[in-house]
Amino acid sequence: MSTRPVPPWAGYGIRFARPSESGAVAALLARAFADDPVMAWMVPAAGRESRIARYFRLAQRQQRPHAGAVRVAATGEGRLLAAALWSGPGRWKPSAVQELAALPRYASIFGLRGLPRAGEVQNAMDEAHPQPPHWYLPSVGTDRGLQGMGVGSALLGQQLADCDRLGQPAYLESSNVTNLPFYEKLGFRVTGEIRLPAGGPTLWPMWRDPDPTAGRLAKGR
Template sequence: MSTRPAPLLAGYGIRFARPTESGAVAALLARAFADDPVMAWMIPAADRERGIARYFRLAQRQQRPRAGAVRVAATGGGRLLAAALWSGPGCWKPAPVRELAVLPRYAGIFGLRGMRRAGEVQNAMHEAHPQPPHWYLPSVGTDRGLQGMGVGSALLAQQLADCDRLGQPAYLESSNVTNLPFYENLGFRVTAEIRLPGGGPAFWPMWRDPDPPAGRPTRRDASGGSGERRRPTR
């Protein structure tokens, strides 16, 4: 499988987000996640998009101290087309002191009922999170009207190519079943289906083994087996 970026539309490229763009990144991701089942389950319907934007502003603050940080697809004029939050190996979980410091702000976003649900989501994700070192993709989104044009693939392919070069796996959770084929085309495989309690929606952990460099035997070639990727040890 190749992780070369999809052909770029004229006038944009992939780069790290600037600190001054945190609001624009949050607004873009809020639009991308406006219909996300898990977000809809956690955040009250009233002014949901604004609540999601507030959530992603906080998520970026938690993310920026980590290796990889925030990457964007952006035009030369500064318009953001897609954004991805990455964490490097061993850096996926914020320090407890950082999590405690932002709890009051998360409570203001989710409200009483949503905060309980957000805690259930976090607990389920932490329990499912694999232990082997890996790059973690907690959130990625493409702006409205640009899905299916290769922008999201190009944004992720840059980091995935680095994963292949370094021999490092990657991991994410998809909260929308319709997005599974998109990630599968990038080499991810579903490892489980996890349904949230109380009739909540499901999410799907997905793991990606690095592609070997050209000339190195693939797993199938080396083993003589079916080449089916194993699920990560948890």
């Protein structure tokens, strides 16, 4: 008989995040992105993790008006293990009014040097963003120490199963080359490179077509 201890997060489930959890979601994503190459290029080193957390608080405020925008993997006791921000078809780009209203917060997060870089990143991603309707995954992160244990795959798998059922594609940009195999196992494929100016890091746009087999199986149930 195995005596291997059961991890305290073993009994987790996937659900929509509650509005009261926005701070916990932001803190989790900040830990997950603390060493991200693009975040490191944009966000000053001093207080980086707290700045990134503020960024993800802002990102959630911009996405929360859309149903199902924030999904989490969480234990029954409420511990968050992973979080994903999603935008549905036609909703991936904040309005000009939203962006203008958020500008002072962006300036506080990124600082004088980082703000122009953040603008360059956003412009480069917008130019490369595909036009066909799709689900967009701007951010997903698993908490420290839990990577590689299947939590992130389970979290994304629920939305991707919905994409298959509805016949809808999905899109993301990976900011870390080491994450490409993870996304490829979920059905995404690299479609090019987004190279940032002034020696900045590279992002990899990735597209996922819906699995027609999964859609047919769902209809046959």
